Amino acid sequence: MSVHRLQSSPMNAVSEEPVAIDFDGVVARFGALHAMGPTTLSVRQGEFLAVVGPSGCGKSTLLNMVAGTLRPAEGVVRYKGDAVTAINHDVGYITQKNFCLPWRTVEANVRLPLEFRRIPKAEAARRVRIAIDKVGLGGFEKAYPRQLSGGMLQRVMIARTLAYEPDIYLMDEPFGSLDAQLRTRMHGELLKLWQETGATFVFVTHDLQEAITLADRVVVMSGRPGRPKRVVDIELPRPRDVIDIQSNPAFGAYVKELWAALDVH
Ligand SMILES: Nc1ncnc2c1ncn2[C@@H]1O[C@H](COP(=O)(O)OP(=O)(O)OP(=O)(O)O)[C@@H](O)[C@H]1O
Ligand SMILES: [Mg+2]
CATH class of the missing domain: 3.40.50.300 (P-loop containing nucleotide triphosphate hydrolases)
Structure with a gap:
């Protein structure tokens, strides 16, 4: 800090x-x-x-x-x-291309790098919640990528990077x-x-x-x-x-x- x-x-x-x-x-x-x-x-x-x-x-x-x-x-x-x-x-990298996994929900997509890093579940859930809120996707946690617009998908990617800290x-x-x-x-x-x-x-x-x-x-x-x-x-x-x-x-x-x-x- x-x-x-x-x-x-x-x-x-x-x-x-x-x-x-x-x-x-x-x-x-x-x-x-x-x-x-x-x-x-x-x-x-x-x-x-x-x-x-x-x-x-x-x-x-x-x-x-x-x-x-x-x-x-x-x-x-x-x-x-x-x-x-x-x-x-x-590094947290938000690329020009979208790398949402279609079989995972919004929250599971945001959580992905935290799983790789073995962040404890409760801490991961906290970070995911805050990140989704920051990008204005509250209410879409359980949605799948196919149900989202291009701008929403991009926000999932931003949230994923925010959660990674x-x-x-x-x-x-x-x-x-x-x-x-x-x-x-x-x-x-x-x-x-x-x-x-x-x-x-x-x-x-x-x-x-x-x-x-x-x-x-x-x-x-x-x-x-x-x-x-x-x-x-x-x-x-x-x-x-x-x-x-x-x-x-x-x-x-x-x-x-x-x-x-x-x-x-
Ligand atoms: N993996 C690759 N294989 C072959 N050429 C590539 C590869 N990646 C980039 N290039 C080429 O290198 C040059 C620079 O590409 P780059 O993607 O870095 O440009 P950019 O400044 O990000 O462009 P844009 O603003 O359009 O995103 C381009 O001519 C592109 O075609
Ligand atoms: Mg480019």
Whole structure:
């Protein structure tokens, strides 16, 4: 639990934290395709990092390397100082694809990683209940995936990750399929979670407003092979109100700055 954010500027506090994830000259290749890099970038413990960039530039690839499902062709990805060479169990990963098991109910899907980790039943049930509530799926605990909408399925995946209580959250466009109201609610929930846990977030999105609302820093990737071409510090005050923050004059300036940085020219 990290309480520093409640007391001082998160920008300063985070800059003193040790590095959680380190991309050191990382290149990704798929056969002859040079997909990403070289990328050199560090994420500090407790930082909220957003990543934006054109489709196909290697954002999901970056996350896969932190999760340990993909190895770099060149360079090294380190987690807490050690090269990632196997599946990283400290990571909770919300991918762009949906991995709900169709034969399990909502609550059993959310509980899945807790069973793998042999969390005692009562504690698992508590975490599952809280997570389902946070994503607004109360009442659907016994429903099966086929009975849910796309946005609801996505929320099951989010709840599963929340219940897992990882040190690092990797989120790949997690709110893309949610309506605007729900999305805003999830932004609030996520900021609360981040504040309470001191966890590290790497959050991929195409939505610049979303990136600015949530993040300490936004990395703008170039087109494929994607490399970080711009890193923008978001120096908006914390704690942030997800609605009020949008009327902060600096908010619009950040949108313009990121929009310009994304421009391929
Ligand atoms: N397993 C794979 N095998 C072959 N090529 C792949 C594989 N995974 C990714 N690629 C290729 O690598 C490039 C980067 O893919 P990646 O999924 O990381 O992009 P992205 O930035 O996440 O895009 P999007 O915003 O559309 O999700 C793409 O050209 C993609 O086709
Ligand atoms: Mg992707």
